[in-house]
Structures are given as C-alpha cells and as structure tokens.
Amino acid sequence: MSTQPMVGTAHSLVADDIANELARSLRSMLQTHAPWQDVLAGTERESTTDLALWKRIAQDQGLTGLAIPEDLGGAGASWVEVAVVMEELGRAVAPVPYFSSAVLATALLLEAGDRELLPKLAAGESIAAVAIAFATNPYDIAASTVTVSGDSLSGTVGLVAGAIVADILLVPTADGIYVVQASDVQVHPVISLDMTRQLADITLDGAHGQRVGDRAALDTALRIGAAMLAAEQVGLTQGALDTAVAYMKQRYQFGRLIGSYQALKHRMADVFVSLSQLRAAAIYAAACAGADDPDLPVATAVAQALGSVVAVKAAEECLQMHGGIGFTWENQSHLYLKRAKADSLAFGRADQHRAALGEIVNLPS
Amino acid sequence: MSTTTDRASQVHTLETEVQDFLASHDPKTMEPIEFLRARYDAGLAWVNYPEGRGGKGLARSLQRGVDEQFAAAGSPDNRSSINVIGLGMAAPTLLKYAGADNLDERLRSLWTGEEVWCQLFSEPGAGSDLAGLATSAVQQETGDWLINGQKVWTSMAHEADYALLVTRSDPDKVKHAGMTYFFLRTDTPGVDIRPLRQITGEAEFNEVFLDDVLIPDSQRLGGRGEGWAVSQTTLMNERVAIGGRVIPREGGPIRPAAQAWRKHPEARAAALHDRLLTSWVEAEATRLTTIRLGQQLATGAPGPEGSTVKLAYSNIAQQVTGLELEILGEDALRYENYEMRRPDIEHRTNWSPGYRFLRSKGNSIEGGTSEIMRNIIAERVLGLPPEPRVDKDVPWKEISK
Numbered sequence: 179m180s181t182q183p184m185v186g187t188a189h190s191l192v193a194d195d196i197a198n199e200l201a202r203s204l205r206s207m208l209q210t211h212a213p214w215q216d217v218l219a220g221t222e223r224e225s226t227t228d229l230a231l232w233k234r235i236a237q238d239q240g241l242t243g244l245a246i247p248e249d250l251g252g253a254g255a256s257w258v259e260v261a262v263v264m265e266e267l268g269r270a271v272a273p274v275p276y277f278s279s280a281v282l283a284t285a286l287l288l289e290a291g292d293r294e295l296l297p298k299l300a301a302g303e304s305i306a307a308v309a310i311a312f313a314t315n316p317y318d319i320a321a322s323t324v325t326v327s328g329d330s331l332s333g334t335v336g337l338v339a340g341a342i343v344a345d346i347l348l349v350p351t352a353d354g355i356y357v358v359q360a361s362d363v364q365v366h367p368v369i370s371l372d373m374t375r376q377l378a379d380i381t382l383d384g385a386h387g388q389r390v391g392d393r394a395a396l397d398t399a400l401r402i403g404a405a406m407l408a409a410e411q412v413g414l415t416q417g418a419l420d421t422a423v424a425y426m427k428q429r430y431q432f433g434r435l436i437g438s439y440q441a442l443k444h445r446m447a448d449v450f451v452s453l454s455q456l457r458a459a460a461i462y463a464a465a466c467a468g469a470d471d472p473d474l475p476v477a478t479a480v481a482q483a484l485g486s487v488v489a490v491k492a493a494e495e496c497l498q499m500h501g502g503i504g505f506t507w508e509n510q511s512h513l514y515l516k517r518a519k520a521d522s523l524a525f526g527r528a529d530q531h532r533a534a535l536g537e538i539v540n541l542p543s
Numbered sequence: 544m545s546t547t548t549d550r551a552s553q554v555h556t557l558e559t560e561v562q563d564f565l566a567s568h569d570p571k572t573m574e575p576i577e578f579l580r581a582r583y584d585a586g587l588a589w590v591n592y593p594e595g596r597g598g599k600g601l602a603r604s605l606q607r608g609v610d611e612q613f614a615a616a617g618s619p620d621n622r623s624s625i626n627v628i629g630l631g632m633a634a635p636t637l638l639k640y641a642g643a644d645n646l647d648e649r650l651r652s653l654w655t656g657e658e659v660w661c662q663l664f665s666e667p668g669a670g671s672d673l674a675g676l677a678t679s680a681v682q683q684e685t686g687d688w689l690i691n692g693q694k695v696w697t698s699m700a701h702e703a704d705y706a707l708l709v710t711r712s713d714p715d716k717v718k719h720a721g722m723t724y725f726f727l728r729t730d731t732p733g734v735d736i737r738p739l740r741q742i743t744g745e746a747e748f749n750e751v752f753l754d755d756v757l758i759p760d761s762q763r764l765g766g767r768g769e770g771w772a773v774s775q776t777t778l779m780n781e782r783v784a785i786g787g788r789v790i791p792r793e794g795g796p797i798r799p800a801a802q803a804w805r806k807h808p809e810a811r812a813a814a815l816h817d818r819l820l821t822s823w824v825e826a827e828a829t830r831l832t833t834i835r836l837g838q839q840l841a842t843g844a845p846g847p848e849g850s851t852v853k854l855a856y857s858n859i860a861q862q863v864t865g866l867e868l869e870i871l872g873e874d875a876l877r878y879e880n881y882e883m884r885r886p887d888i889e890h891r892t893n894w895s896p897g898y899r900f901l902r903s904k905g906n907s908i909e910g911g912t913s914e915i916m917r918n919i920i921a922e923r924v925l926g927l928p929p930e931p932r933v934d935k936d937v938p939w940k941e942i943s944k
Binding site for chain 1: 789791792793801804805811813816817819820821823824825827828829830831832834835838839848851852854855914916917918920921922924925926927928929930931
C-alpha cells in the first residue's frame, strides 16, 4: 500500500445534474444566438463584442454572479459552475467579456473584499476589466508602470482584455489595486490576433482612482483566471474536435468518407485522448478553485500547461481536416485557432506553467 | 445515480462489516487461505459481485475502501500480482457467461488465488486481428470439443491452473460468427507451454501449443459461434485492468524519472527539464482522467473510454522511461541481466531503468495496440466510419492469410 495521499479523489470530477443543466441551457442559447457565422461576422464590425448576447448571459440568465455570494447579489455558486459557463462560451468562441469581468475582475474584487462593485457585476449592470496585459506571466508579474499621486493615476497598460466594453477598470499599481471609471481613461482598441476577444491599450493621464485592495489579491485572481481559462480551452478543444469530426463524416474523397481513413481518424483519436486529459485536469482545477483547496497552484499549472497545447493542436487539426476550405475566411476553424493561440499566450505560456510547476513539486531546473 | 447519502451509509455499513469480520477472523493467527475463503464467503472479496459470489451487489467504487481496511489490518494477499488475468478478466467473463455449477466450483478458488488463470487469445497469425484466429475447435460425437492450434503472448501460462480459450469452430462462417469460447485446465493432455523470450531478456510470456486437446462441452462459455462477443467482455475488462488503476500523484513510471532528476543535479539540462515536466503534466492529467473515469464507472460496466487511458498510459510510460535513461546518462549504458529467465513477479520490487525502458515498449502492444485503441476511440466514441473491409462478408476460410 502506498502511504502517499490519493490527491484528487476527494473532489467529484464528474459534472452533477445542476452543472449539466446549466451547460445544456447555455449551449442551446448560444446555438441560437451565437452561431459561428454570426461570431465570424462580428469580428469585422466596429464593435467586436456582442452586447446583445452579453445581456442574455449577464442579465437574463444571471451568469455573471455565479461566483459572487448571495449577500452581494450573486448566485452563491462556485468556480465549478463558472467553469461550466467558460467551457460553453469557449465552445462557441463567444465574443463576450465573461472572462475579463465575471472571472478575472470578479476574482480580484472577491479577494480584495469589495462589497460595492460586486453587486453591480452580479446584476449585470456593470462590466469590469483588470488593467493588466493579457500575456502577463502570473509567476513573474511585471511591475506596474502606472504611478499613483494622491488619488490620481497615470501610465499605460498594453494589450488588456475586456477593456473596450468595460465601464470599470481595476488597475494594479505598486501601491495596490485601484478602481477607475473607464470614462476617465483612454482605451485604444488593438487589431488583435483573436478579434473575438479584442484587446486594447490603455492610457491613464491623471485618472481618478479609488484604492480597493492590496496588490497581493492579484496573485489569487490570476490563479483562478488561469483555472477558468483552462475550462475555456476544454470548450475550444471540444468545439474544434466536433467540427472536424462532423466534416469528416460528410466529406468524400477517393470515393470514401475521409473519416474512414486511419491516417486521419487516428489524429482525431489523439485529440480525443488529449481532450479527456484536459477535461479531467480543468475540472480538478475548478474544483480546487471552488473549494479553496491548497492544491490549486499545482492544479492550475497542470491544466494550463496542458490546455495551452491541446486547444491549439485541436484547432490546427480541425483546420487541416477541412483541407483547402479550412484555410478560407468562411470556415469556422480560424475562430478556434485564433482564440486557442491567444489563450496559449494568456496568463502564462505552457512552458511558464511547467517551469513554475517544477518549483512547486520539487523538480527544480 | 444514487445519492451521496446512500453512498455514505453504504461505506459506513461496509466498514462495520469488515470490522466485525476482522474481529472474528484474526489475519495474524489464521491460515491465509482459510482467511481468504472466509472473506469471500462473507461477501467482502469484491463487493460489486453478486451475493453468494464473493460480493454484495454494490458499486465497484466501494471496493477500494474495503481493500484498504483489510490491508491495514495485515490481511493476506490473494496472489493478486500473479492472478491479474484471473481477477481482472476471467472472473467477469465467467460471471457473465458461466453456468451456476462452473461458478460454484471456480470463482472462489480464483479469487483466493488457489487457482490462477491465463488467457489463450493471440496467435502468431492473429494479433490485432484477433477475430482472424485459426485454432480449430471441432465438436465430437460425444459432445466434447477437439482443439488444435497455437497461441502466443500468454502471460502467466506457466503459473496458471486454468485458461480462457477462444477458437475457430466454424471456418465456413464469416470470421466474427464462427468462434467459440471455452475454459480449460492447463494440465489437460495435449497442452504444451513453452517460454517466449522478450527484449528484456526474460520470459514473462509463453507460447502454448494445443495438440488434440479434448474439452468437455460443459466448459464452453457462451453459445456455439458466440466466442467473439464473449471475448469482448474479457478484453474490455483487460483495458480497464491495464489502465484503470488509480495511482498516487507522481506514481507509475514518472516516479523513477522524477527521483533520478532530484538525485542527479549534475544532469539538469534545460531541455530535459522541460520534457520531464511535460511528462509530469501528462502523467498527472492521465491520473486525474483515471479518477474521473472511475467516478463515472462507479456503477456501470467498462466501455470504450478505457481505451483512452490505456493509450495515454503507454505513451507516457514510453516517453518517460526513455527520458529517465537520458537523465542518468552514462549509467544507463549498463544493463542488469539479459539472461533468459522467468520473472519473479510476486517478489520483484525494483526494476532497473534499462528494464523499464525496454519493458514499456510492450505497453503499446499488449492488451490491444495503440493503433487499435485509436480505431476504437475514432469509431466507437467519435462515430467515424470504419475502413472498408475485405474480410467481413466472406467465410473465414477464404480470407488471405
């Protein structure tokens, strides 16, 4: 008998009825209101965020408050349910600020002990974003260049997710986290690799800020953000796999369905195996986030190290299985590809998560 | 799905039953075999089996706690490392297809380890294409069956008392339809077991020659011509047995590689480090996948999902055992022993790095090759169409061999 604890067995890694029902109803809504053709068309509109879809998610379905306690107007659920939402939004590559507002900003405000803004986020009345670069390495956060003088903030932050539609910005500085009204800052949209989650450069020029918490809150928020991003990567992988497999069941070449060729179907089997591993790792990370499990750092590093590789691979395979049509603008493969690649650079690349993991599990470089 | 409360109360009831059993059966004073028989009769052998067959008809997932409780009390082992095939594959197959008489006579001795089992499936001409097998079974006027042929890659045949056997009973039928399944004693006249030496130097496996072997019809499992369906039950359980065991974090083949890394700071190159952690991540994710699969299967039978874990496990084992040799560098150029010998599986505690590297090459072949696993996942899970087949609608005897 081993004396080591069976880490992981204490959490349920199988979705319960509530989670399944949440996933089903959200998926059905997204199929109706965010089919990929609409998502693709949205990337060429002036506003790349689908605010009508956001209203359904935030206000009609009340999904922005899942992780917020009931006494702050939330649903009092947990990050496990948020992960279910992230997976479905990832599968649809939905252009909504759920990750930036309902995950990252919410986690930061929860950690900072906020009681004023969270009720507005829970009710879908406000959209918040954390003014931090999307490609921040969570294990080595670059010092903020935003300076504070009295209650006035100045500086720039590049490549921020969710800032374009946010009305509240949470700005990390050396002195702590400050709340700034988005109307007080300049937000410059950037032509982004992934236009379904368009990034923006932010310039603060003496913007009025109110301190809401210590900078340390950012570490936890980024860790939870990374765990939830892994759930999005599960959805992206599932979406890319389903899309590829569906095409392989209808496309004939050499008189046969292309899905019958072992050279191709084996590649889909490999994606499925990776998806099974990623799903287990992401659910475990969400369970750790939801239960304040001290294993969260290992769980998120594992999930992200895997997800950043697997989701990109799945999207690349989806594109390749479509052949020429997969390389055209009119095919959905590039939606998965661009989101997956952008995600793989967000809040820690796979190698950064692996390096950090090495320190945690005593496998030093 | 039963509620958490049901499960909690079942766990509690089982704990009490094991306590009561241990109170009246002291493993430190009783003969091991008497203890094991009594444990079987008390329904505490495998709780997911039916009452009267060593179990209580409960969920498979409840077994773990029972095993731990018995192990903590110093209970004897039922030769589980020798009788892997008996416990993992023969037992579920017997349970599903054997009649009451055969079950009464065989199942308890199987579980206690008094009777070890092996499986006579693969043949020199039928590996991945098991349904192409040629060992013939011809029913005699007496009703007995006369068996002739050759089987290969039979693990534990030299330790086994009984064997599962799948044969060609009707060569005029298409291949999947003309097979019949039996069990037999390995000391039946005409059974010749010879060691098969593998790349590690030793012989875990055997070739088994069957020369005019007579098997009574009462030892047939499933109907005439239903051997394929019966063998699927065995094989699905094999994949669960190979890939389904939950191990601790950093358990399995990643452990020695990680330990080598800690022990040899001089070997710490950046490229090796990233590969080690890539494997560590994949090993941990596979471990979590196994836990998740176990939770999903808590009540049900193994399905094609087991193929996922089996495939992932052999990938990792091969990656990481190769990496371990690179971490060890020059030392890895020494190998312990290539002498032809039988492995002492029950007493073996530490495998050498070179052995691990070589042995893991079998992982992607035994129990279904990784390529067959990919077919199963692609066709049964993803629903992709099969390759066109030239052997499906013709009698077995007309297929090119």
